[in-house]
Amino acid sequence: MKILLEFQALRSIWNLKSFYRLFHQDHKVFASLNLSNYEAINRCEQEVPEYFNFASDVLDQWSQVEKEEKRPSNPALWWINGQGTEVRWSFEELGSLSRKAANVLTDPCGLQKGDRVILILPRIPEWWLLNVACMRTGIIFIPGTIQLTAKDIFYRLQASKAKCIITNDVLAPIVDAIVSECQFLKTKLIISKNSRDGWLNFSELFKAAPAVHDCIKTKSQDPMTVFFTSGTTGSPKMAEHSHSSLGLGFALCGRYWMDLSPSDIIWNMSDTGWVKAALGSVFAPWLRGTCVFVHAMPQFEPKVFLNTLCTYPITTLCSAPTAYRMLVQQDLRSYKFKSLRHCLTGGEPLNPEVFAQWKSQTGLDIYEGYGQTEVGIISANLKGMKVKPGSMGRPTAPYDVQIIDESCNILPPGEEGDIAIKIDSKQPFCFFSQYIDEPGKTATTVRGDFYITGDRGTMDEDGYLWFVGRADDVIISAGYRIGPFEIESALIEHPAVVESAVVSSPDPIRGEVVKAFVVLSPSFILCNPEKLIQELQDHVKKATAPYKYPRKMEFVNQLPKTITGKIRRNELRNKEWGRI
DSSP states (O other): OHHHHHHHHHHGGGSHHHHHHHHHHHHHHHHHTTHHHHHHHHTTSSOOOSBOOHIIIIIHHHHHHHHHHOOOOOOSEEEEOSSSOEEEEOHHHHHHHHHHHHHHHHTTSOOOTTOEEEEOOOSOHHHHHHHHHHHHHTOEEEEOOTTOOHHHHHHHHHHHTOSEEEEETTTHHHHHHHGGGOTTOOEEEEESSSOOTTOEEHHHHHHHSOSOOOOOOOBTTSEEEEEEEOOSSSSOEEEEEEHHHHHTTTHHIIIIISOOOTTOEEEEOOOTTSHHHHIIIIIHHHHTTOEEEEEOOSSOOHHHHHHHHHHSOOOEEEOOHHHHHHHTTSOGGGOOOSSOOEEEEOSSOOOHHHHHHHHHHHSOOEEEEEEETTTEEEEEOOTTSOOOTTOOOEEOTTOOEEEEOTTOOBOOTTOOEEEEEEOOSSOOTTSOOEETTOHHHHHTTEETTEEEEEEEEEEOTTSOEEEEEESSSOEEETTEEEOHHHHHHHHHTSTTEEEEEEEEEEETTTEEEEEEEEEEOTTOOOSOHHHHHHHHHHHHHHHSOGGGSOSEEEEOSOOOBOTTSOBOHHHHHHHHTTOO
């Protein structure tokens, strides 16, 4: 009964009287939080402040608003597990709890400002708590998907020189199997009800930790987080972001693309290992004082997903196109979404037919955004803007996005070229800082006066961007970016494989999937192709993250190569997509 009454109270904000009251209160609150200044910074109308910390300058300010305004508000975080358990934290509670978590990191764990921590957790409240705790302490957090294998985790620990890893019962044994070779790792922190030898238990330490903690003073350009990106010819790169690039860089995105306010509840389905989780589940919504809704849902289940939208007063939905492709296969008219008003997508292109089906069955448009780990949101279909199905919308501030050729000439409307961002003497503050330990790769992102995204596209006469494909060989499947190098390296470890090439292949649900062209060893006799395909797929799942395995496989006698011996993946990819 209590939960039902809370739902009714939340829904009541949509009556007209409440709308006007909240509208004026929101403007008053945003002014007191200096959000207008943050938006001006995004438009390049004001300089980035010398010091900035999202925890103290945004979250703690919202906490103060809750005390002073004394008005009904959504929680900051609303988490459910689908089995009757839920967590609701106000901004004040988030502040108090994150201070306790900060004390755990600095005292028992012995971490300090500038140390790196790898954070691999599913969608549980502690993930959000530890994100904020790291901000408060100046500790650099490195998110990772729970699908990482021992090889993946080992590489990340060694490359990042992380002093601590935080994970759960599922991945702790994998970490223990490799920890003896990780010379930089000093502390292991487990999120578990049970103790484990060699690990500090977060729950036990958290209970005893004080709730008083002074947020460390961080400069805007101090490093805050690192994301591992997929590469085409080598191991994943470490893209470093500062406190301002993520903490301030989504101010306009949250207002104009996501259309968020304190009266909204956003459900973003991104994996906690990706930058999209930072965008849609931390920075953009909390800059706007919006409630972040989370369903623990380990795997995407369309019926559970739709029932959740019918049960909870979610106003804003953000999910990958793959999810929408699966949802439109359901009878959407049999579901009644009580509060949903704004739908978002990104991470891969959205098919126009999926847009049309969703619109016809729900009456709602899907507003697509386009961005990258390194530079955030580049273009979007903003709220109130005419949506052209299949387009990525128009460039968003502060970016001047153009389609250019190899000589950096801006191409006329309709011509295909590189999607690039015009940069002046210094790059925009919302850019990533660097690829850590790889200055050469950082430098290759710039050509003349442009940052090169690595994507190909066109721009129409109205300034809308249209995605064509990757300029390199990265595969974007169900929103996951997958580099072929890791898969090819895994395949060649198998005794039956002498050589392989991995490319994207069209798929009606995932958009594109991984396909491997495999050359078998002359000594290997192929008796049962299907059995070998299954064996090779299982091998790749064990050697790298399971989502990367080749869903399609073809055995060939040889691979197309250049005169210097490099594999011509583009030729194989064009054949797959019917371009030749």
